[in-house]
Structures are given as C-alpha cells and as structure tokens.
Amino acid sequence: MALQTTLKNRMVCQGVGVHTGILSTVTLLPAPEGTGIIFRRTDHPGIAGTIPARFDRVTDTKLGTTIGNVYGVKIHTIEHLMAAIVGCGVTNVIVEIDGAEVPIMDGSAAPFVFLIECAGVVQQSTPQRAIRVREVVRVEDGDKYAELLPGTGFSAELEIAFENCPVIDRQFYAFDLDAPSFKAELARARTFGFKHEVEYLQANGHALGGSLANSIVVDGDRIMNVEGLRYADEFVRHKLLDVVGDMALAGAPLLAQFRGYKTGHALNNQLLRALFARKSAWEAVTLHGRRPALKPAERPMYPGALAAAE
Ligand SMILES: [Zn+2]
Structure with missing residues (x-):
C-alpha cells in the first residue's frame, strides 16, 4: 500500500521571478493528509491568498503556468516547483509565497529538489489516492x-x-x-x-x-x-x-x-x-505498491541554492 507523504521540516528559498523580475521568498511547509498541494500568498492573508494547485485554477498559460482564485490573486510560473514536488513523491505540502511569482532559481527544478531533499520526505498513515x-x-x-x-x-x-x-x-x-x-x-x-x-x-x-x-x-x-x-x-x-x-x-x-x-x-x-x-x-x-521517496541528501546537488531549515 502506498502511503501519502509530506515534508519532514519547513524549508525556505528566495529568488527573482523570471517574468516579473521581483524578488520573492517561498516557504515549503509540511501539511496534513488529504491537503494536496496548496499555494498561499502571505501578502493576501486567509482565503483570499489561498489557491489550490489544480488544473481548474489555471488562469494563464502564455509564458508559464499561472494559477489564480476568485479574489483575483494570482501566482505565476508554478510549473518547475510543481514538477519538483511530485517528482520527489511529495503528496501534501503548503507553499507560502510573499509575491506573485515563484522564483526561477537556475531555470530548472534542481534547486527545489535540493530544498525538498533537505526538508526530508516522510510517509503519513493514509493510503495515497x-x-x-x-x-x-x-x-x-x-x-x-x-x-x-x-x-x-x-x-x-x-x-x-x-x-x-x-x-x-x-x-x-x-x-x-x-x-x-x-x-x-x-x-x-x-x-x-x-x-x-x-x-x-x-x-x-x-x-x-x-x-x-x-x-x-x-x-x-x-x-x-x-x-x-x-x-x-x-x-x-x-x-x-x-x-x-x-x-x-x-x-x-x-x-x-x-x-x-x-x-x-x-x-x-x-x-x-x-x-x-x-x-x-x-x-x-x-494506490497499491510503493512509490519511492527521496532520502535526505548526503551531498547537496545544488550547493548554490539559498536554503535554510527554520
Ligand atoms: Zn519550464
């Protein structure tokens, strides 16, 4: 039986958005079973800043994938972070961000994989759907x-x-x-x-x-x-x-x-x-059968990433 997973610790990174050029800080937080992947704009507190990462919340796909909610709050360029989250086998995570665009980092998903490896991935008790x-x-x-x-x-x-x-x-x-x-x-x-x-x-x-x-x-x-x-x-x-x-x-x-x-x-x-x-x-x-989860990194694959356990 494959179990749901989340992060062991919270992790933070910072960088500029490729389209806006604006510096923002992203925090990945452990989340309870059944959460899925949820984005939260910390500059829009409460429900107004909350956007579940779902296909029906996509508002624009021209220069990247943008999600938004009924309050008009948007987050741009989520795709490389999303790839890293599911690529590392993480089911449940809350992504807090203090701006409108996920940092581009080095243009790949590797810095986010490094963050998730540093955070650690833990199994939860509920089977994966x-x-x-x-x-x-x-x-x-x-x-x-x-x-x-x-x-x-x-x-x-x-x-x-x-x-x-x-x-x-x-x-x-x-x-x-x-x-x-x-x-x-x-x-x-x-x-x-x-x-x-x-x-x-x-x-x-x-x-x-x-x-x-x-x-x-x-x-x-x-x-x-x-x-x-x-x-x-x-x-x-x-x-x-x-x-x-x-x-x-x-x-x-x-x-x-x-x-x-x-x-x-x-x-x-x-x-x-x-x-x-x-x-x-x-x-x-x-889901039956195990999905492999990443072990904590023995050797960081991307030492240049700004990462800090809180
Ligand atoms: Zn891309």
Missing part, C-alpha cells in the same frame, strides 16, 4: 498534440521540433516517473528561449528577471551560455519537466501514459480539462 485514466483523451492545436492513455504508473514521451533551429532541431525523450529518475533525468534541465524573443519580451515588460543565469538562450546556431548544456538533449528534457509539473495539477498522481508533440503549458492544461470533463475517462483509485 490516484487518478486512473481509463480512456484515451487527446487535444490538438494545428500539428501539436497531447494525449493521455491508460497506464499503471506515470510515464511520458515527448517530441519537439524546431526545424529552423539546428541547435535544437528534433528531440525525443521517454520517461517513467519516480524520484530517482526525475532527479537524474529531468530535474536539472533548464528553461530556454531565443535571443530575439527574449529581447522582444523584455521590451514589452516581460522576462524582466530572465538572464543567462536562469535560461538557456539560443542565438541563431549557437548557445549563448558559456557553460553550454547540462544534457545534450536538455531542451526536450525541460519540456518534459514542464509536462510533469503541469500534469501535477490533476490534484493527485496520474496513472497514465502521456504522449505529446510540441506541447506547451496551454495544451497540457487543455488536456487535463478534457480528461476531467469526460466522467468515463477517469476514476479515483487507491
């Missing part, structure tokens, strides 16, 4: 598509294609979600952008916190970051990291196989909306 996909659900946008098929755990395969960009070109990656695989294969893959797009976004008041310290920037046929890539196929791995984070908005682990071609946050969210709109396509089940 999951969403079992029973029928194929598919959404399309031009030649892009995303689909969910029945599966026993969560696996994902994705192909991206940037025909006019030889640095990226076509990349394919297939992945089975468990904590060691997430940490080794996806967590360190950074977000990326193209130099001309970054310049356009910044001229229009976006990507204000974006820099070579938190994004891979592609300029024509070269990568501007002097340190190069962390994986030869870092681009598709990052897109899969985004898929893991966006699918975490199902509200419980998905027992499904994800397949995508050139997907992004918009299609990922449409896919969950299509799944839950069709009652026959899914069912809530109790």
Whole structure:
C-alpha cells in the first residue's frame, strides 16, 4: 500500500521571478493528509491568498503556468516547483509565497529538489489516492498534440521540433516517473528561449528577471551560455519537466501514459480539462505498491541554492 507523504521540516528559498523580475521568498511547509498541494500568498492573508494547485485554477498559460482564485490573486510560473514536488513523491505540502511569482532559481527544478531533499520526505498513515485514466483523451492545436492513455504508473514521451533551429532541431525523450529518475533525468534541465524573443519580451515588460543565469538562450546556431548544456538533449528534457509539473495539477498522481508533440503549458492544461470533463475517462483509485521517496541528501546537488531549515 502506498502511503501519502509530506515534508519532514519547513524549508525556505528566495529568488527573482523570471517574468516579473521581483524578488520573492517561498516557504515549503509540511501539511496534513488529504491537503494536496496548496499555494498561499502571505501578502493576501486567509482565503483570499489561498489557491489550490489544480488544473481548474489555471488562469494563464502564455509564458508559464499561472494559477489564480476568485479574489483575483494570482501566482505565476508554478510549473518547475510543481514538477519538483511530485517528482520527489511529495503528496501534501503548503507553499507560502510573499509575491506573485515563484522564483526561477537556475531555470530548472534542481534547486527545489535540493530544498525538498533537505526538508526530508516522510510517509503519513493514509493510503495515497490516484487518478486512473481509463480512456484515451487527446487535444490538438494545428500539428501539436497531447494525449493521455491508460497506464499503471506515470510515464511520458515527448517530441519537439524546431526545424529552423539546428541547435535544437528534433528531440525525443521517454520517461517513467519516480524520484530517482526525475532527479537524474529531468530535474536539472533548464528553461530556454531565443535571443530575439527574449529581447522582444523584455521590451514589452516581460522576462524582466530572465538572464543567462536562469535560461538557456539560443542565438541563431549557437548557445549563448558559456557553460553550454547540462544534457545534450536538455531542451526536450525541460519540456518534459514542464509536462510533469503541469500534469501535477490533476490534484493527485496520474496513472497514465502521456504522449505529446510540441506541447506547451496551454495544451497540457487543455488536456487535463478534457480528461476531467469526460466522467468515463477517469476514476479515483487507491494506490497499491510503493512509490519511492527521496532520502535526505548526503551531498547537496545544488550547493548554490539559498536554503535554510527554520
Ligand atoms: Zn519550464
């Protein structure tokens, strides 16, 4: 029987938002069974600042995944933190944040994995619930598509294609979600952008916190970051990291196989909306079998992260 999990200790990190450029502090807190993942804006006390991390709370998907509530309070760019939380096998956590955007850190999920490893993951006494996909659900946008098929755990395969960009070109990656695989294969893959797009976004008041310290920037046929890539196929791995984070908005682990071609946050969210709109396509089940949980890190994988146990 797989049990629900939460953090052993609270952990804090600080950084700038990639789009707002504003410094914010994030605190990850242990939470009781049945909580799921809940965000709380500490600058909006009480219910007005509370936003459950669910697909139906997504208000915008253009530059990242934004969630919001009926009070008009929003939190931007939640996807890499969401990926780290579910990638580390954490069921229940409260995420407090004193601003409107989750810090971009180094552009990957690795700093958040480091935080969660430092906090420690503990089992609780209630069995884990999951969403079992029973029928194929598919959404399309031009030649892009995303689909969910029945599966026993969560696996994902994705192909991206940037025909006019030889640095990226076509990349394919297939992945089975468990904590060691997430940490080794996806967590360190950074977000990326193209130099001309970054310049356009910044001229229009976006990507204000974006820099070579938190994004891979592609300029024509070269990568501007002097340190190069962390994986030869870092681009598709990052897109899969985004898929893991966006699918975490199902509200419980998905027992499904994800397949995508050139997907992004918009299609990922449409896919969950299509799944839950069709009652026959899914069912809530109790998870049997163990999901591996991370052990506390013996050696921090990201010593530069600002982390402090309180
Ligand atoms: Zn991303």
